[in-house]
Amino acid sequence: MTTKSTAGQLIASVLQWVLNTGLLILAVILVVFLGKETIHLANVLFSTGEEASSYLLIEGIVIYFLYFEFIALIVKYFQSGYHFPLRYFIYIGITAIIRLIIVDHKNPYDTLYYSAAILILVVTLWLANSNRLKRE
Secondary structure: OHHHHHHHHHHHHHHHHHHHHHHHHHHHHHHHHHHHHHHHHHHHHHOOOOHHHHHHHHHHHHHHHHHHHHHHHHHHHHHOOOOOOHHHHHHHHHHHHHHHHHHOOOOHHHHHHHHHHHHHHHHHHHHHOOOOOOOO
16 A cells, blocks of 8 residues: 555656646746836837827736736745645636737627626636635
């Protein structure tokens, strides 16, 4: 029996190491993209352009927050003992849908569906933060 549990613990340790290494590599990649997005936002902000410039700035800010949230999710994973909190995924989902509304807002029904999805995610966030489900 101890041989099986020792082998299982070894496999779990190796897989945890692979996961942690992959997440660290992903964090470095996201930091690089966050830097590139910062440079892009500065270029859009200081360029002399017309209405498209403000549209690009708003879209860039939302993308910036997506990178920021993914990096925060990875940081929280290591701080909370190798656990991904559900609420961070919900925040990322809400931000991603907001970006989708900004980018694709031609069809009013699609915008209504996206808004309903945001409402569902907000209700889910409220439930996840309730005392019955909160583990942090």
